[in-house]
Amino acid sequence: MTASSHTGLAPVFVVRDIGASVAWYRDVLGFEVAFLYGEPAFYAGVCRGEATIHLQAASATKRQPGQGAANVFTADVDAYHAEIGQHGATVETPPADRPYGMRDFDIRDPDGNSLCFGSESHAKV
Numbered sequence: 001m002t003a004s005s006h007t008g009l010a011p012v013f014v015v016r017d018i019g020a021s022v023a024w025y026r027d028v029l030g031f032e033v034a035f036l037y038g039e040p041a042f043y044a045g046v047c048r049g050e051a052t053i054h055l056q057a058a059s060a061t062k063r064q065p066g067q068g069a070a071n072v073f074t075a076d077v078d079a080y081h082a083e084i085g086q087h088g089a090t091v092e093t094p095p096a097d098r099p100y101g102m103r104d105f106d107i108r109d110p111d112g113n114s115l116c117f118g119s120e121s122h123a124k125v
Helices: 018-027 077-086
Strands: 012-015 032-037 043-048 051-057 069-073 091-097 102-108 114-120
Touching: 012 018, 018 032, 018 043, 018 051, 051 069, 077 091, 077 102, 077 114
Parallel strands: 012 051, 069 114
Antiparallel strands: 032 043, 043 051, 091 102, 102 114
């Protein structure tokens, strides 16, 4: 087996409404719309920095909405938490230093997909 370098990863979240989900990721989380696919769109990609998430319409798959999860690493978790709070994000678990070496917080998108935003913590927990 030869070594290979991975160059990216894009979790696919199933959503009920592509347009509404793209708008939420853009307007609340500050992601950019990378692409929309289909007419009408049933698949999309959103990105912020090196983080990419693909969104798939529930009508285009047998998978159910709200079952996805992703950990997103960010340079300043507290600043990002403050930013998205100003845009209406509902935080499930507030930022805190965790025993596993991260400072992170949890949210869910409107369909119930789970996102954990975090950065390395240097605090002793």
